[in-house]
Amino acid sequence: MRFIKAFSVLILIIMLVGCSNENEVNTSKTTSTTTVNDAIPASKEFFAMDTYMEVNAYGDNGEKAVAKAEKEVNKLDSILSTGKSTSEISKLNKNKKQVVSADTMSLIKESVKISKATNSAFNPTIYPLMELWGFTTKNYYVPKDNEIKPLLNHMDIDNIKIDESKNEVSFKDNKMKIDLGAIAKGYTSSKIIDIFKENNIKSGMVTLGGNVQVLGKKPDGSLWKVGIQNPIGEDEYLGVLQTSDKAVITSGGYERNFTKNGKTYHHILDPSNGYPANNGLTSVTIISSDGTLADALSTSLFVMGKDKAIDFYKKSNYNFDFILYTSDNKLIISEGIEDIFSSDLDIKVVSK
Numbered sequence: 095m096r097f098i099k100a101f102s103v104l105i106l107i108i109m110l111v112g113c114s115n116e117n118e119v120n121t122s123k124t125t126s127t128t129t130v131n132d133a134i135p136a137s138k139e140f141f142a143m144d145t146y147m148e149v150n151a152y153g154d155n156g157e158k159a160v161a162k163a164e165k166e167v168n169k170l171d172s173i174l175s176t177g178k179s180t181s182e183i184s185k186l187n188k189n190k191k192q193v194v195s196a197d198t199m200s201l202i203k204e205s206v207k208i209s210k211a212t213n214s215a216f217n218p219t220i221y222p223l224m225e226l227w228g229f230t231t232k233n234y235y236v237p238k239d240n241e242i243k244p245l246l247n248h249m250d251i252d253n254i255k256i257d258e259s260k261n262e263v264s265f266k267d268n269k270m271k272i273d274l275g276a277i278a279k280g281y282t283s284s285k286i287i288d289i290f291k292e293n294n295i296k297s298g299m300v301t302l303g304g305n306v307q308v309l310g311k312k313p314d315g316s317l318w319k320v321g322i323q324n325p326i327g328e329d330e331y332l333g334v335l336q337t338s339d340k341a342v343i344t345s346g347g348y349e350r351n352f353t354k355n356g357k358t359y360h361h362i363l364d365p366s367n368g369y370p371a372n373n374g375l376t377s378v379t380i381i382s383s384d385g386t387l388a389d390a391l392s393t394s395l396f397v398m399g400k401d402k403a404i405d406f407y408k409k410s411n412y413n414f415d416f417i418l419y420t421s422d423n424k425l426i427i428s429e430g431i432e433d434i435f436s437s438d439l440d441i442k443v444v445s446k
């Protein structure tokens with residue numbers, strides 16, 4: 095079911111980015127994998143990191159760039175995935191000490207930084223709770239309070255020790271385990287855009303599940319159109335963002351959840367209490383030129399809830415814009431995207 099949802103998001107994005115005319119929604123999907131001219135991208139679709147991905151690169155080196163991109167995704171998946179026992183993260187979680195690659199080191203450092211900046215709304219040490227709720231095995235379970243509480247004592251980010259001289263990460267707490275699921279896809283899309291640039295690609299697009307990162311403008315010089323999915327209407331979208339050189343990354347409880355006794359429980363947990371975050375937001379989209387940051391902040395602001403998210407935006411030195419969709423169906427956006435985001439819904443704009 096999740097895959098079907100993810101795929102429908104992907105199709106939606108492709109439909110929108112495929113449009114050349116402002117008012118036209120093009121329902122055909124580009125699947126060429128061989129052409130090298132400017133009008134049709136070299137394109138690859140594959141399944142990795144538990145989601146459908148598509149990379150598109152326009153221009154002469156397109157084929158080479160998308161092949162390298164796929165290789166990079168598989169490499170990152172193999173070192174970061176908690177679902178693979180041989181990954182660096184799995185080994186770190188098991189042995190509490192691990193020599194790691196530059197990618198893992200950089201992601202852990204960034205995670206620690208963002209965890210502190212968000213007052214722990216973002217916290218990669220959430221993994222034991224993800225296990226308890228059954229999100230890691232899909233054997234879902236609604237834990238009791240007295241099962242959740244003890245795990246909250248093993249989430250102190252300061253117990254992650256980083257020794258860059260040895261490329262080593264270790265945990266001072268023997269029960270600590272981490273999960274980079276809230277930041278890894280954004281990091282991956284940023285790395286793919288870097289690969290595109292290294293191969294002299296001027297125009298390209300990556301979609302990882304519902305997340306998008308675009309390079310430059312479309313080959314015809316127009317802005318990319320990215321549809322922001324409506325979490326409560328599978329085939330609809332909240333609005334359309336016209337942009338270039340940005341990551342557009344969304345977090346929402348609708349992406350992964352289960353229902354027990356009529357109640358739905360989703361995968362973004364509030365580190366302050368160990369329960370699925372329930373702070374008045376249905377989805378959060380972050381727009382930033384930094385994909386890693388966009389991914390981490392989409393999860394963070396979802397956990398914070400509307401008021402704290404807006405407050406964070408106003409005070410933060412991070413460079414980003416947001417689209418918040420509240421539980422009472424209100425759309426709130428930041429001023430930086432006022433002129434490039436359109437929607438049939440009423441929009442409230444927040445200034446810094």
Ligand code: AMP
Nearest residue numbers: 215216217218275276345361362363393
């Ligand atoms: P995203 O879809 O980017 O919001 O990431 C959600 C994923 O991040 C979950 O499936 C968990 O693996 C992990 N996660 C859940 N809650 C948190 C949190 N509060 N901080 C950091 N990671 C989290």
Ligand code: MG
Nearest residue numbers: 276389390393
């Ligand atoms: Mg995220």
